[in-house]
Amino acid sequence: MKKTLMLSIFLYCLTPVFSQTISTFPYTQDFEAEATCSTGCGAVCNTLLTWSNPTTDDLDWLVDVGGTGSSATGPSVDHTLGSASGKYVYVETSCDGTGYSYKRADLVSPYFNITALPLAGVEFWYHAYGTTQGVLNVEAKIGMQGTFVNIGGPYQDDLDEWQKVELMFVGSIYEGQDSVQVRFVYVSGTSFGGDIALDDISIKSIVPLVPVPLANWPIWVGIAAIGGILVFRYRRKIVGL
Ligand SMILES: [Ca+2]
Ligand SMILES: [Ca+2]
Numbered sequence: 749m750k751k752t753l754m755l756s757i758f759l760y761c762l763t764p765v766f767s768q769t770i771s772t773f774p775y776t777q778d779f780e781a782e783a784t785c786s787t788g789c790g791a792v793c794n795t796l797l798t799w800s801n802p803t804t805d806d807l808d809w810l811v812d813v814g815g816t817g818s819s820a821t822g823p824s825v826d827h828t829l830g831s832a833s834g835k836y837v838y839v840e841t842s843c844d845g846t847g848y849s850y851k852r853a854d855l856v857s858p859y860f861n862i863t864a865l866p867l868a869g870v871e872f873w874y875h876a877y878g879t880t881q882g883v884l885n886v887e888a889k890i891g892m893q894g895t896f897v898n899i900g901g902p903y904q905d906d907l908d909e910w911q912k913v914e915l916m917f918v919g920s921i922y923e924g925q926d927s928v929q930v931r932f933v934y935v936s937g938t939s940f941g942g943d944i945a946l947d948d949i950s951i952k953s954i955v956p957l958v959p960v961p962l963a964n965w966p967i968w969v970g971i972a973a974i975g976g977i978l979v980f981r982y983r984r985k986i987v988g989l
């Protein structure tokens with residue numbers, strides 16, 4: 749009887765998580781439907797609809813628009829709309845001992861069922877501008893019992909520009925799985941110039957570069973293989989690519 753009760757409670761606890769499984773693709777989190785968050789030092793953002801900000805770290809990713817306050821760090825526009833009214837998430841790294849040094853902020857996705865998604869992968873845009881940028885990594889795990897493993901990064905730049913990263917699951921342990929979860933992990937640098945932002949995070953078929961007129965190609969930044977996952981990086985140069 750006791751075991752049955754405990755099992756019932758366990759299954760009840762699982763239900764909300766599995767109801768968050770997404771199986772319609774392409775999927776994109778552009779943050780436009782999210783409520784903006786307060787953005788002071790150490791601000792908390794617990795209103796995200798499908799993604800989540802764990803409380804086991806130091807900082808939260810904050811939904812914001814139009815720039816992050818401090819000079820010479822953070823984006824001034826989002827990536828989706830390219831305007832000051834478009835939303836993104838960022839980590840506020842102001843305040844010694846609160847935003848830095850080496851403060852961690854995780855951003856966790858819902859579960860994705862990619863069993864029917866060919867050439868599945870993750871695409872996202874990041875903006876890492878500031879002389880004391882920290883380090884961004886991307887991780888993935890399979891199922892509730894899985895362990896997050898690095899699939900991309902470390903990314904560390906000081907560039908006032910949105911950059912695209914594509915991570916392909918083809919040939920990796922994530923290919924064809926019914927419950928893949930992605931986590932972005934940022935650890936701030938040594939001062940306030942470390943506001944990093946994310947936007948337009950997609951789970952979709954990742955098609956490697958296709959022949960297009962040379963003039964339309966974004967700047968090629970690099971390619972790497974990390975844990976069996978091919979990583980393509982671009983720097984956005986031409987609007988619309
Ligand atoms: Ca957090
Ligand atoms: Ca700041």
Ligand SMILES: [Ca+2]
Nearest residue numbers: 778826828835
């Ligand atoms: Ca956006």
